[in-house]
Amino acid sequence: MTKPRLTQQEHIELGRVLAGIQDEILRRRVRLLNAYPRTGPEAVPAAKLKAAIQALREARDELENAVFREHPATASTGDYFPGEEDRAVIVSPRRS
Helix, strand or coil, X not given: CCCCXXXXXXXXXXXXXXXXXXXXXXXXXXXXHHHCCCXXXXXXXXXXXXXXXXXXXXXXXXXXXXXXXXXXXXXXXXXXXXXXXXXXXXXXXXXX
C-alpha cells in the first residue's frame, strides 16, 4: 500500500518552516563563533550546529526533488527555498 504524499501546500509550509529553522540555527552558530574559540572543546557546539545546517540543507534538497516529482506542473524552487519574507520566524519565549 502506498503512503499518502504531501500536498503541494503542505510542501510549501514545510519548506517555510525548515528554511526558518535553518536561518535561526545559522544565526545562533554565528553568535557562538563570535563568543567562543573556533578550536578545541569550546568549538564543538558551533561545529555541531554547522552539521545541523548541512543536514537541513540536504533534507530541503531532497524534499524539493520530491515536490517536483509529485507536483511537476506547479512545483517551484521557492517551495523549499523561499525568499526571506516567506520563511518562518523562530520566536523565543520571554522569561519572566
